[in-house]
Amino acid sequence: MTGLFFGSFNPIHIGHLIIANYMASYTDLKEVWFVVSPHNPLKQKSGLADMYDRLEMVRLATENAPQLQVSDIEFKLPQPSYTIDTLAYLKEKHPNKKFALIMGADNLASFKKWKNYEILLEQHQLFVYPRPGIDLSEWENHPSVVITQTPQMEISSTFIRNAIKEQKSIQFLVPDAVIDFMDKKSLYR
Template sequence: MNTRSPAKIGLFFGSFNPIHVGHLIIANYMATQTDLKEVWMVVSPQNPLKQKQSLARDQDRLHLVRIAIDDNPKLRASDIEFSMPQPSYTIDTLTYLCERHPDKQFALIMGGDNLPTLPKWKNHDLILRDFEIYVYQRLGYELGELATHPQVKVFDQVPQMQISASYIRECLAADLPIQYLVTEPVLKYLESSGLYKKSRLKE
């Protein structure tokens, strides 16, 4: 009889437009300093109803995540939402993942700035009932009353850097250096592909 507990996987959702070292520090902390076995970086697809020029194509952003974490066996890129109806809701993604991976237990990873807005999410009560939420503190944000919920785990020592993907895009569009803000493989791809250059964003 197999009584082994299912592997607990953390889901880190984001547009990763592009992925930067700030994302990776958070993901790696959760994968190595909590009880999570792995962290899956779930790349959010572009909403077809919302044309946003600054958002790179889905496959480009997914590729950047893959090459950024290629040397880390505890991190994984996921395109699970690419094939789901849009707009995608977290509860639907969680349900689909549980159906596809019955041998795994999933938990959400989110910043402290998002926790107070959770009651506005679709079926947030089911999320809180069935899934743990791993929250990393964000400077200047109050966690709200959900911080004491039994399904919420708050981590206040997660190293964080004040880096935004929008700043990186602005630098690339202006031909300014982004060395050290992204990993070396990501830097090389961005430089060779011209992604986020003004001419590419108009395509």
């Protein structure tokens, strides 16, 4: 089974990498694909680095981890792209793969707002990583929902972007290859 980890990854940081590696190593998922979103329909577009720069940063961050792959599938789809449409397209392109969704508890809490969420639950498993203060009791016994013990990291891409703006060190929060790339391109300054 392949886990799909959707996000803007603006930029990718060790919190994302720990979640993806945990999912690929400690659950029934054999691999995790980072699906870089050109634009999340539920988020504002401003402050988003170029999608090809974000894709390259994810590629740099995962190049030594064969169980972690990068996908630009949503770049080819009409925007904004909804998860249900992306999954239909992926199933067509990879008929032999079984796909699951990876999401944070915060996303699961608002999951019923997603387009065709019932179909997503019928056809796919959701692998959920915990978030502080999010109550998942409603989902605990759902046959399609796997609540994991993924280590929690209090790091966000917003925190990283603000640190860069304030010229603070982000060493150890972001892989070195990604820091070098951001420096070369003057991203988030």
